[in-house]
Amino acid sequence: MINPGIMISDRYEIIDKVGSGGMADVYKAKCHRLNRYVAIKVLKQEYSSDAKFVAKFRAEAQSVAGLSHPNIVNVYDVGDDDGLYYIVMELVEGITLKKFIEKKGKLEVKEAIGIGIQIAQGMEAAHDNHIIHRDIKPQNIIISKEGKVKVTDFGIAKAATSNTITSNAMGSVHYISPEQARGGYSDEKSDIYSLGVTLYEMVLGKVPFEGESTVTVALAHIQEEAVPIEQLDPNIPHSLSRIVQKCMQKKPDMRYITAAELIVDLKHTLADPNGDFVVISSNDVDSSPTIMISDVELNDIKKEASKKEPSKVIMSDDDLKDEELPIDDDAIDPKLEKILKICSGVVAVIIIVVIILIIGKISGWWGGGKDKDADATPTPMATASAEPNSDTAADLIAVPSIVGHTLEEAEKMLEDINLRYELEPVEADEEANMVTKQLPEAGEEVEEFSTVTIYYSQGKSDITIPDLTNYTKESAMTKLEDLGLAVAGTQEDYSDTISEGMVCGTDPVVGSSVNPGTSVTIIISKGPKSEMVPVPNIVGKKESVALERLAAKGLGGNTSNVSYIYSDKYEKGIVAGQSIAAGTKVEVGTVIDYTVSLGAKDVATEPPETPEPTDDAAYVYVGSVTISGNPFDYEDETATIKLVLTQDGKKKTVWNGTLGYNDFPMKFDEIYGWSENNGTITVYKDDVATGNSYNVEFKKVKQ
Numbered sequence: 001m002i003n004p005g006i007m008i009s010d011r012y013e014i015i016d017k018v019g020s021g022g023m024a025d026v027y028k029a030k031c032h033r034l035n036r037y038v039a040i041k042v043l044k045q046e047y048s049s050d051a052k053f054v055a056k057f058r059a060e061a062q063s064v065a066g067l068s069h070p071n072i073v074n075v076y077d078v079g080d081d082d083g084l085y086y087i088v089m090e091l092v093e094g095i096t097l098k099k100f101i102e103k104k105g106k107l108e109v110k111e112a113i114g115i116g117i118q119i120a121q122g123m124e125a126a127h128d129n130h131i132i133h134r135d136i137k138p139q140n141i142i143i144s145k146e147g148k149v150k151v152t153d154f155g156i157a158k159a160a161t162s163n164t165i166t167s168n169a170m171g172s173v174h175y176i177s178p179e180q181a182r183g184g185y186s187d188e189k190s191d192i193y194s195l196g197v198t199l200y201e202m203v204l205g206k207v208p209f210e211g212e213s214t215v216t217v218a219l220a221h222i223q224e225e226a227v228p229i230e231q232l233d234p235n236i237p238h239s240l241s242r243i244v245q246k247c248m249q250k251k252p253d254m255r256y257i258t259a260a261e262l263i264v265d266l267k268h269t270l271a272d273p274n275g276d277f278v279v280i281s282s283n284d285v286d287s288s289p290t291i292m293i294s295d296v297e298l299n300d301i302k303k304e305a306s307k308k309e310p311s312k313v314i315m316s317d318d319d320l321k322d323e324e325l326p327i328d329d330d331a332i333d334p335k336l337e338k339i340l341k342i343c344s345g346v347v348a349v350i351i352i353v354v355i356i357l358i359i360g361k362i363s364g365w366w367g368g369g370k371d372k373d374a375d376a377t378p379t380p381m382a383t384a385s386a387e388p389n390s391d392t393a394a395d396l397i398a399v400p401s402i403v404g405h406t407l408e409e410a411e412k413m414l415e416d417i418n419l420r421y422e423l424e425p426v427e428a429d430e431e432a433n434m435v436t437k438q439l440p441e442a443g444e445e446v447e448e449f450s451t452v453t454i455y456y457s458q459g460k461s462d463i464t465i466p467d468l469t470n471y472t473k474e475s476a477m478t479k480l481e482d483l484g485l486a487v488a489g490t491q492e493d494y495s496d497t498i499s500e501g502m503v504c505g506t507d508p509v510v511g512s513s514v515n516p517g518t519s520v521t522i523i524i525s526k527g528p529k530s531e532m533v534p535v536p537n538i539v540g541k542k543e544s545v546a547l548e549r550l551a552a553k554g555l556g557g558n559t560s561n562v563s564y565i566y567s568d569k570y571e572k573g574i575v576a577g578q579s580i581a582a583g584t585k586v587e588v589g590t591v592i593d594y595t596v597s598l599g600a601k602d603v604a605t606e607p608p609e610t611p612e613p614t615d616d617a618a619y620v621y622v623g624s625v626t627i628s629g630n631p632f633d634y635e636d637e638t639a640t641i642k643l644v645l646t647q648d649g650k651k652k653t654v655w656n657g658t659l660g661y662n663d664f665p666m667k668f669d670e671i672y673g674w675s676e677n678n679g680t681i682t683v684y685k686d687d688v689a690t691g692n693s694y695n696v697e698f699k700k701v702k703q
């Protein structure tokens with residue numbers, strides 16, 4: 001039995017258990033030799049005596065121990081201690097991509113592309129070392145607190161050095177490639193198929209194939225065509241839809257041959273979302289014709305479904321939990337996810353404690369219920385700052401006059417004062433690349449990181465310098481050459497926001513109108529100029545602005561563990577506290593905790609016993625609303641639910657109580673308003689807005 005406090009190999013002190021899979025448990029531990037925290041994957045006792053399992057467990061470590069890449073969970077050590085077989089890995093605290101998708105419903109296109117690029121970069125590093133993951137899926141992708149995407153759980157990966165890989169079609173059936181479902185040979189292109197399914201789910205919030213059983217889903221991967229994502233959501237760019245379509249071709253040879261090729265197209269779609277640059281081989285669009293599976297193959301698959309042997313095709317419903325394989329499904333479940341579940345459901349005991357605390361504060365059991373700003377002081381957060389923070393208007397920036405300046409001068413003027421810009425080329429008599437107009441106009445005051453539209457004269461060359469930030473040097477050169485431009489060479493510059501080695505700019509600057517053959521210098525990031533940077537003041541700022549301020553300094557905001565409080569001092573959505581005081585120097589990459597205001601606490605916490613007074617005391621204004629969207633994620637979840645009415649510029653709580661998953665949908669009658677005007681009901685769960693709002697119509701009723 002492994003308990004907190006025990007030592008493994010006189011080196012690793014167990015701190016806590018953070019996850020469990022089919023054949024191994026994962027623990028957070030401290031390495032006393034190197035004084036750092038790690039994750040240790042320990043083979044379960046029931047398998048330790050099985051030589052086959054032990055050999056497989058060691059092979060997992062050996063296959064990935066040589067990998068070192070920012071988008072892969074690194075393996076540090078492997079060993080055994082008195083019958084305990086373990087692997088020591090990098091500890092990544094964050095949230096799985098699966099949980100992230102569930103939390104957001106579906107991801108924004110640019111967000112999904114960015115995550116897809118990082119997954120593909122991790123895959124590329126593994127493939128370059130002849131390692132195939134074979135189980136790419138959102139459950140095996142972790143998004144760290146810093147926003148770094150890491151591929152984990154190489155539990156079924158093997159070195160692809162020979163053609164001996166045959167029937168290991170393991171992994172979640174919803175993401176499995178057709179060749180894996182058939183139990184055939186799988187290679188790098190199998191991972192690319194699974195990444196295509198993952199991209200599909202990221203932008204649509206659902207997988208391409210559903211079914212009543214795993215057999216049905218697996219056969220769909222073999223025989224059916226996924227509906228193109230742009231047909232299901234017209235807002236999805238054509239180029240991204242084609243990328244996903246190419247990844248999910250039934251024939252491996254018609255997919256991307258390498259992850260590197262996929263990365264180039266994913267980056268291209270950011271610059272040219274509606275472009276038609278994705279090339280699917282000659283058999284395309286009628287590509288991937290429906291593949292009819294023979295009766296013999298179908299019988300073979302169904303036979304495999306009834307077996308318990310872990311090395312066969314995944315087709316047995318009894319062998320699966322949540323549509324996933326039990327074997328090697330030992331993905332790291334970071335302790336951080338326990339914290340993240342506060343937003344979607346936590347252990348009932350904790351909920352009860354929180355409810356008691358809330359009721360206690362409201363009732364004044366501890367003598368603090370009437371202190372308006374008592375809730376506004378986040379205990380661990382630093383609200384003091386060297387910069388003014390009592391009024392957000394104090395940080396407004398006057399937009400400079402950029403009309404008459406060159407495009408390059410205008411971009412620098414805005415960047416220097418933390419304003420963003422978007423470019424609008426126009427036909428004008430002025431010399432090319434001269435600013436002719438700006439919005440907002442010069443002198444107007446805007447918030448930091450607001451966007452200024454630059455209207456500039458477009459030359460007759462029809463060639464515009466594209467935005468190449470975050471491109472690799474090679475892909476940037478290819479992009480410029482494809483446009484008919486020459487690459488003059490590269491130069492390096494420091495950047496707090498662009499990773500070292502990636503493109504952070506060009507000369508001429510992005511948007512410049514140039515002639516064919518013009519030489520362009522590519523600027524490569526050297527990373528942050530200084531390892532120590534001062535923490536900016538984020539108190540009193542909108543949350544989005546606060547995160548931009550931190551990012552501009554090369555710092556991060558802990559968005560996965562935000563604290564929410566009531567405050568009469570700060571409006572809803574405004575940062576009310578930060579964990580490290582402004583002006584303190586910290587290392588680049590440091591993540592700052594912060595607290596966000598929920599606004600002033602409503603005085604009314606229960607439905608009014610009598611109607612609100614009106615101009616005509618003989619009448620009241622009554623409405624009703626049906627909450628159709630279930631604010632809960634799990635059937636056994638309960639929480640404090642509050643309905644807040646906004647009408648005629650006023651706001652009040654009209655219902656407050658404890659409800660559960662099975663209470664919804666639920667109708668709330670006798671909601672009293674101030675007038676016959678329509679109002680809006682916002683749903684709160686444990687004092688946090690769920691994002692669900694409902695329109696309410698009021699009728700004038702005689703008392």
